[in-house]
Amino acid sequence: MSPNRHSAALAVRDLRVEIRTREGIVRPVDGVSFDIRPGRTLGLAGESGCGKTVSALALMRLLPRGQARISGGSVLWSNGDGESVNLATAAEQEVRRLRGRRLAMIFQDPAAALNPVFTVGEQIAEVSRLHLGLSHGKAMRRAVSLLSRVGIADAARRAREYPHQFSGGMQQRAMLAMALAGEPGILIADEPTTALDVTVQAQIVDLLRGLQSEAGMGMLWVTHDLGVLAQVADEICVMYAGRIVERAGTRELFANPLHPYTQALLACVPRLHRPAGTGGIPGSVPTPAEVPPGCRFHPRCALSRRLAVELDAELCVNTQSGSVLRRCVDEVPALRPVGADHWVACGEVAS
């Protein structure tokens, strides 16, 4: 689609977000680092409520104003020609200049992101008019072609319809078309295919891969679905309670998951003819208001509990969720390299 190759990148370092709530200030994202590279897809995985969407919104500087803010860290956007901007601190005007054109986002909730009073075609066309300076007619033709590329039949007629006339999966694809309309160098996609069946999903995956290799688009793919990331991601960050607990190349992560949380997540990916709903990880993600001390995963960690049975009593401590290693409660494990291209935040795995 785009003749000009992008080489934009986004370097996120120690990102922190604070939200003001009834229970006081909470930190749903607490020291997250990763890189989105040109032409590559980074997967951000983790259970519901672990902070994926808040991280994605923070990168785009779209956190709910007045309530939430980036409280630390940096988000360095660079275009490969020496231009760079720290989105965490840049002026609103500067951020607005980049948003849509240089980096675009697909929101988790398509219905809320589409404007009900404009036709789908107008909304997509508006993006390329604004960011690429296309004429009205050209922008509209481009909107139609984008709709058909995301697999919407009869796109010329569909472009004249309103969002409520689209099915759930069609709305999701309309939003994808809108995000792509500005030919962004970086695409932040929050659960972009959750509403899509396998065949349409495969088509979208192919389209995005094509754009990555043709145009060098870099992508952050946020999802709770490791099965999808297996197909699309080059590298995966596993997030738990506001932190990255493991980071590795996709094949390495699946072949050699080291963090007990990653192992537990992978063990319950549903497969055809292997029933879903058979397990799940006991317990649940803590809310940001009540994160446990030390390793935030310790109350649910099978490894810590197993080691507590094997090791001396003085190395252990009794908690609400049973006997676990004292170290897991006392020390915050840092994300440490354990091999080429593989990082883990677990004191027991690393040692």
Place this chain on the structure above:
Amino acid sequence: MSNATFPLLCAKDLSVRYRVSGGRGVLMAVNDVTFDLLRATTLGLVGESGCGKTTLARAVLRLVPVSDGQVVFDGLDLSHLSGSHLRRLRRRMQIVFQDPLGSLSPRMTIGDAVGEGLRIHRLRRGSAIRDRVAEMLERVGLQAADMVRYPYELSGGQRQRVAIARALAVGPELLVCDEPVSALDVSAQAQILSLLVGLRRDFGLTYLFISHNLAIVDSVCDAVAVMYLGRFVEIGPRAAVFENPGHPYTRVLLESVPDPEPRPRRASLRTIGEPASPSSPPPGCPFHPRCPFAVDVCRHDRPELRATSSAPAHRVACHRADEDLSGATPSNASGITA
């Protein structure tokens, strides 16, 4: 249950038409759909994005106008019910909408949203409402303390759980679930699915269950219907449909399930040709332009939904359903590509 074999829900020749914007055309979102749903069973509904699943789900509850056909709930023909009767029935048939944010009012707290049905139908009063709400929130994996929060303060998956708690709170007999767990991680999915299965076992709850995730349909449904361009093209017991799919489209669906393992990037997953448009469906079999096995008759005559030779409860709308196509050479260039 005395009337266990008496279907709780029957849809007969159900059709829903939408007006197409600009022009006089119509779009047949649901076309001539017939099925029975027995008590305490789950019918899974699968099919491509835009094929009419949500429209069918809404039509069954009379949330969109039915253009043709009938819906009978527990022996009552919904099309002949007055507004007040219908309102009373509403408690017994609930829906979890595909878009949880859209179905929750932004100005209502989670507690008010989940308790609303209890108040409207006068099922509980005073502090009993609060107790029931707390119980429901905990059963879907949220906390009683979440009652005071607003939808925008929740993550996507948390909202979806609120929508489920809200539908279950009034104790329905039929629960229509439109992608109820697609925003949930595997762990939360497991929790919700076992909750739903438990309610079916303990209270005989009946489900119409829409999901694009075939592994989930495989694990919770008794019967499966496959929809294509507004029509059922296959329906039958789960095992029959999944292990012995009769319609070429069902096979494509099953074959395209991605392995949850990374592979070296191959050319692509299996994909099928251009999607068809429901406002101008092709003549003959609606699937023929994309079907690798289409022959002449497929282009002219629309196949009826017919029992297969192997199982009478397993019905397929395909001219070649009773042929063994496993060794057949695809006859259609624009069909399945590896």
